[in-house]
Structures are given as structure tokens and as C-alpha cells.
Amino acid sequence: MVNVAIVEDEDAAAAILSNCLDKYASTKRGGVEFSVCRYHDAVSFLENYRSRFDIVFMDIQLPDLDGMEAAKKLRRLDSSVTLIFVTNMANFAVRGYEVDALDFIVKPVEYFSFALKLDRALERLKSTAEQEIFAKTENGTVRLKSSQIKYVEIMKHSIVYHTTEGDYSAYGSLRSVEQMLPANWFVRCNSCYLVNLRYVTRVSGFTVTVGGDDLSVSHSKKREFMKALNEYIGRGEYV
Numbered sequence: 001m002v003n004v005a006i007v008e009d010e011d012a013a014a015a016i017l018s019n020c021l022d023k024y025a026s027t028k029r030g031g032v033e034f035s036v037c038r039y040h041d042a043v044s045f046l047e048n049y050r051s052r053f054d055i056v057f058m059d060i061q062l063p064d065l066d067g068m069e070a071a072k073k074l075r076r077l078d079s080s081v082t083l084i085f086v087t088n089m090a091n092f093a094v095r096g097y098e099v100d101a102l103d104f105i106v107k108p109v110e111y112f113s114f115a116l117k118l119d120r121a122l123e124r125l126k127s128t129a130e131q132e133i134f135a136k137t138e139n140g141t142v143r144l145k146s147s148q149i150k151y152v153e154i155m156k157h158s159i160v161y162h163t164t165e166g167d168y169s170a171y172g173s174l175r176s177v178e179q180m181l182p183a184n185w186f187v188r189c190n191s192c193y194l195v196n197l198r199y200v201t202r203v204s205g206f207t208v209t210v211g212g213d214d215l216s217v218s219h220s221k222k223r224e225f226m227k228a229l230n231e232y233i234g235r236g237e238y239v
Helices: 011-027 042-046 067-077 090-099 111-127 174-180 219-234
Strands: 002-007 034-039 055-059 082-087 103-106 132-137 140-145 149-155 158-163 166-170 186-190 193-196 200-204 207-210 213-216
Touching: 002 011, 002 042, 011 034, 011 111, 034 042, 042 067, 055 067, 055 111, 067 082, 067 090, 082 090, 082 111, 103 111, 132 166, 140 166, 149 174, 149 213, 174 186, 174 193, 186 213, 186 219, 193 207, 193 213, 200 219
Parallel strands: 002 034, 002 055, 055 082, 082 103
Antiparallel strands: 132 140, 149 158, 149 193, 158 166, 186 193, 200 207, 207 213
16 A cells, blocks of 8 residues: 655645546556545645655645745655655756655646656655664664664664664664665765665765764765765665
8 A cells, every 4th residue: 555645735636646546556557556645735734744655746836835845844754755746837846856856747737647757656665665673772672664764873882773763772783784774775974874875965075964964974985875875866766
């Protein structure tokens, strides 16, 4: 089941998107199913937001809070959800890189174009399929999803998992954690940090910003780290 949010104030436009999803589900092989929630504005969408959606279709021209500003707020709440703009303002939509938007669809929405964008979104979901690890902490074993982990830090003799749900201190070595996590996501920026590339928002000199935290990049790891990040961007998993 793929959980989808449609944030669109126009009933007709929202209905077209919903119909496109129905058509896609009925014509594509593999038995994909969609659970759809429609929101009339961005304010109600963001209110009490929980990270339960896989894909968000966001109109840019929305009342009270426009789609671009809403997307910025969304990214502070959920850095991993796949975001697709739906708009008749194509020139504005290309700024989607600012909020890690996967793509944009120009109104009026046509099914062929929609299906191509949705194919790409579903491929991203497959490539980021959840992998779980079990961290042994002082308070017991914690199960962590790889998508929740922003970066892993070695601190003295402990491992600290910096996640979207908080920080967890556990026993183990950075090397052992590295072997458990997907190599196309997680890369070392120095000997102390293992970084989830999907949370990288900026690289400046020898500093990388990961989930809002600034981490140092060592001279010896810089080339390898940038190569991995560029490959990650090239796969379409990062915009």
C-alpha cells in the first residue's frame, strides 16, 4: 500500500489526480494500491503532521500558505517523503530543488505525463525500501529503520544514532554498523561519522550539513564522499 496525500484547493484538479491514481492502479502490473488523503489547503495538511505518507502531490497556488512555503515547512517535519508539485506555474516549480522535490506536473494534468512521474516516484520508494537494524542500548534493544537514521557517530566507546525520532546511544563499532546499512545510502565523511546521504542539504568546503547538523569532512574522505553524493544525486534520489 502506497500512502498518498493530495494537497489541492480545486476540487476538479484533485479529482483528476485521484482518477489518475485509480487508472494507474488498475492498469499497472504488480498490484500497486494507493491510500489517498486529500487536503484543501497546506495549513490543514501540516497541522499535526505525522510522517505517514510516501508521496505528496502539492499544488503551488494554495490559499493562506502557498505550496513552496508549505514544502519548506514540510521538509522540516519530514525530510524523506517524496514530493511532486502540481502547478500551472512551471517556471516557479523548477525551484523544487530547494525543497528536494522529485518532480513537477504541469496543469492540466494528463495521464501519460502523470504515469511517467509516478513511475519515477515508485522507483525511488523501491530503491529506499526500509532496512531495519537492532541497536542494543542501556535500556534494551531498539529497532531502527534505515530511513530514520540521519547519521551515526562514534563517541568514545559508544555508537550514537542520530535519528528523526531522537538520539540513541548503543554498543558497537562504526564498522559493524556500516556493514548493516545500505552502502548506496550511508557513507563516511570522516572516521567519526557515517552519513545518510538523503539528509545532506549542503556541502561547503570541508563541512557537510546533515539533518540540520554541521559535520566535518576529512581531507582523506572528501573525494570519496563527494563521489558517493554525486552518484546518489545522479540516481534521482536527491534533487
